[in-house]
């Protein structure tokens with residue numbers, strides 16, 4: 688039964704199947720929602736198949752994790768239309784789609800519930816030939832974060848993580864060339880904080896740079912916390928990181 692279960696989810700939800708539905712036309716990305724988005728998240732969390740007995744145990748663990756993570760939606764959520772508009776914006780302003788995202792056949796999965804830990808999550812997978820595949824899961828904003836953040840800012844923040852992945856080809860680093868700007872623009876203690884927090888700050892500051900002087904600027908909570916000249920420094924840093932010879 689377990690083997691059959693894995694065969695079934697492999698047939699119905701494997702990322703390979705999703706990838707095969709990409710058209711050759713630009714833009715090469717997909718926005719999925721509803722049951723397809725929830726299934727894509729579940730499949731990402733499920734453990735790989737080992738053996739009927741071991742996999743049953745691992746599936747039970749994954750099932751309880753999913754149950755504990757996912758809660759009813761808060762209703763504060765980004766729409767597929769907003770995602771398309773933001774992707775058009777970052778492409779026309781920065782070439783971000785063609786320079787960063789296009790290489791990863793990204794799927795943006797709008798999961799209509801709250802996650803107990805994240806407002807969104809980016810996952811870097813690799814296909815059989817080693818090509819990086821980006822899965823960007825967007826959840827409803829957590830009830831305790833609604834006062835602080837907007838769905839648009841959360842989406843830009845994840846684009847910041849995508850820039851970091853593109854630069855370092857892993858989630859376990861961040862661009863060294865960004866450190867000087869961070870030290871001089873609001874984060875003098877940047878070097879002494881843990882890597883995870885460094886990556887979060889980097890993604891946040893990329894969101895500031897991408898949203899600077901745009902219709903989105905006021906939706907970024909950091910615009911109330913950072914001096915305008917610091918915000919501009921991050922705008923310039925985004926452009927520098929996206930230059931061909933970065």
Ligand SMILES: [Zn+2]
Nearest residue numbers: 844848887890
């Ligand atoms: Zn983050």
